[in-house]
Amino acid sequence: MSYVVLARKYRPRNFAEMVGQEHVVQALSNALEQQRLHHAYLFTGTRGVGKTTVSRILAKSLNCQGADGNGGITATPCGVCQACVDIDSGRFVDYTELDAASNRGVDDMQSLLEQAVYKPVQGRFKVFMIDEVHMLTGHAFNTMLKTLEEPPEYLKFVLATTDPQKVPVTILSRCLQFNLRPMAPETVHGHLTHVLAAENVPADAQALRLLSRAARGSMRDALSLTDQAIAFGAGKLEEAAVRQMLGSADRAHVVRIIEALAQGDGKTVVETVDALRVLGLSAASTLEEMSAVLQRMAVNQAVPGSADESDPEGAEVARLASMMPADETQLLYSMCLHGRTELGLAPDEYAALTMVLLRLLAFKPQGAGAIKEKKTLSETRPAAVPVAPALARAPQASPQPAPQPAPVPASAALAAPPPAHTTVARVAPVTAPVTAPVAAPVAAPPGRVLSVVESQGDKPPARPPASSNRPSGEVVGVPVRVQADTPREAAAPAALAPTEEGEFWFSVVGDxxxxxxxxxxxxxxxxxxxxxxxxxxxxxxxxxxxxxxxxxxxxxxxxxxxxxxxxxxxxxxxxxxxxSPARRNAAAAEKKQKAAEEVIHGDPFVQAMMRDFGAKIVPGSIKPA
Missing domain, CATH: 3.30.300.150 (DNA polymerase III, tau subunit, domain V)
Known part of the structure; x- marks a missing residue:
């Protein structure tokens, strides 16, 4: 007897055996029990999540005759009647599966729809299942529109696709759409445990976790990888063999890399990457493993104690989380994700892996001293005096500047607002010769507050000589120019002054x-x-x-x-x-406009409308003919 692969041997036969798609199972079960059946269903989702399986179970539910031959439409097909057995074996005459990837033309669709006019031969309903329906041509979609909208009462359509964006909206609007989700690694792990127990195959828990993550949400991929791992491990699943088969890095290498990055040890990072090269392990899988560990570290740092106690790696993840700050964890996680896209661009993927890992060390602060210096840098500097916004200058009777007030202590300067007729000077330490214009350089010890400097109107202040050298602690006050209270009025355009030369130039330019x-x-x-x-x-x-x-x-x-x-x-x-000719043209146009407005305003009908009905002329609506 030939061997049946696990993906086919353990294909669900009814809704109760479906794993990870409870939302679809509940909706279809309720519809079958209440006899609220739609004529077309569309199942979407990635590969290996159960689209074809749900279609077959739905066909059995519609045509199940019961173990005694008297059954009807049910959400729990018996699996022993002739209809259920024939659908499982793929020879039920009223259940048709069409692969749209290889039968995508108009002729293929017409030959399928020609069968729609005939009633079921054995079952209660005809079921047309079209897999990968997005591969159909545009004319093939148009061919099935009318039949899909109003099929005979004995005909049901079931469409399946991995890319619903390519299905026309005219098809989507005629179907009930169900999205089958990718399965979580925990769901895949639980199902693999059940399958291997039924097969009497010993397996390590960590090996099953590797297979569950490698399946990427597809149960069929998980069962196929399990078949391969059983053959690779000679009838048993062990972590080392599964890692070697998948080409994934040993978790010990990943832990060693993260520890070296946390300690800033670039030598260990390079040596570990060289060890991965010797073992022939994939650089992409290494970054994937690191991303998984870093994600768990970030969760542990944000929510301490959230690790699963049954997971043997929980303690190791908690230890790594305590070694690295949360911001560096986030940075390294982002670099690992983006680094996977750079592996294909480099001539050597291991060199690219090394650069991705060393990139964190390039941004990592060199020791705690640098962090302390960064945090305490503002504390070592003298406190800067806050600068108030520049106030408007009040009108003065005399252009002479007001006398400068005497220097005041810093506390008084902070408490009392500046006078309304003055301009606040900015205080800043200067370490090089100042080339900006200043009113008068004033030296003061650090921490002292300078007296307010009055701006000298529009007269530019004197520039200090370029060769002057001031000590680094000297403080100067720079006057701030204050805009006048009343803005200058825009200069009105000069009126037209006709001249003899202008008349001649106007005629020349007009020609x-x-x-x-x-x-x-x-x-x-x-x-x-x-x-x-x-x-x-x-x-x-x-x-x-x-x-x-x-x-x-x-x-x-x-x-x-x-x-x-x-x-x-x-x-x-x-x-x-x-x-100028332009001014003459503007003057002529203005004259025509005024004449047109006078004609309208002087019209008796317009005057009567304005007088009797309160009509108004819309400004700008009068144009000269």
Whole structure:
């Protein structure tokens, strides 16, 4: 008799044997007991979590005939009737499984749906199970839409996928969706214990923990790895053999690395990595093991005493947690996670592993003295006097500065606010020649508070000579410039003052713009400039903005004038402009706007509406035609 692998031999036959998917089992069991059956189900989840198994159990529940042949729809199929036996063996004529990964076209879907018009032959319902449904083509999805929305009463659809994001929303909206979760290592460990006990295979608890973590939430992967471990260990499971099979680092190596990092011992770290290289253990699995240990260390540091007493590694994790500060634990955990992505980029994965581990030592403080110095650095410095915000200066009748008050003790300076007409000076130790402007260098012993310095209006303070050398303990007071209470009013644009030269320049520029001889910045230069003077062969222009006075713009404007019949050279100066083509255009537009507003306001109908109904003209809505 051929050997049946554990993943198939111990496939659940009913909902009671399902492990780790209680939320799905409860929902389906209640629906079956209350006869509230949907016509389409969608099961999603990663590989090996039970999607096909749930589909088969659901098909048996719908078609179970009972041990006496008189059963009906039930949440607990008998497993002995003809329908249950045939579904388990894969030969039930009314249960069809379609692999959409290899049958993904329109023709495959049409051949399946052609069977939907026929009633069940043996069972109570026809069940179409489409696995990896996200692999179907777009036309195949469209082919099944109508049948999936309104199937015959004897037809049930069961869809399964590992990537629900690729399933169209038109399919999702027609199905009840159940998400099968990845199983926790503890759940996998418990099921493996039950399976190995039934198989009479001796196993170490630590070996089962390794297999449970290596399965990564998939029960099928866990049973497959267990089959491999039994063959590798000659009928028994031992921790050393399982570690060698998985290529994972011995937990002793991981503990030694973490201890060396906690003590800042780079030599031990490098030697341990070399030992891993000699043993041929995976660098990625080493970082994975370290991440698992560091995660438990972080939990132990945050919640002391939370370790599982039945776990033999709990005491070791607690000891490591006491050796390393919590912030370094978090830092090393983050580096291990990110370091796994860097292994493939390095030419040698063990060199990359060494760099990842030594990176913590590069950021680790060198001894307790450095930490103490970092914490007490602010305590060794003299206390700085708090600086109040600069206050507005009150109007003064005389430009002369107010007399400086006498120096006061530090306690008084902290208690009394500064006068309203003064500016608070910032006090700071200086260790190099000061090049910033100061009113008058004032020397004072450390810890003394300087008298308030009155700012000297808009007059710049005298700059100290560059060669002056002050001792490191000298303190100076720097005056703060205070903005005036009333902001300066923006200068109003100069009014249009028509000139004879302006009239001539307006006509010339209007001709250039009409013929599109000037564009972009050259056109702006022509419109914003004023013709100040002209003689034979030379014209003088004036602009208000320096940004318009560019050599390239001047040359292009000169070329355009020469092409228009004005053989002249241009020179441009910067200054106030009172008569430019742009100002003339603005004045003309304003005149048209005022005329249009006068026409509207003088219209009898508008006046009647405003008088009788209180109508108002929306500002800005009047535009000249």
């Amino acid at each position: 250039l713009v009409a013929r599109e001889a000037v564009t972009a910045l050259v056109r702006e230069l022509a419109l914003q400039s004023q013709l100040m003077a002209r003689d034979e062969g030379h014209w003088m222009l004036r602009v208000e903005r320096e940004s318009l006075n560019q050599p390239a713009s001047r040359e292009r404007l000169t070329t355009a004038l020469n092409a228009a019949g004005h053989a002249v050279s241009l020179s441009v100066e910067v200054g106030p402009v009172t008569d």
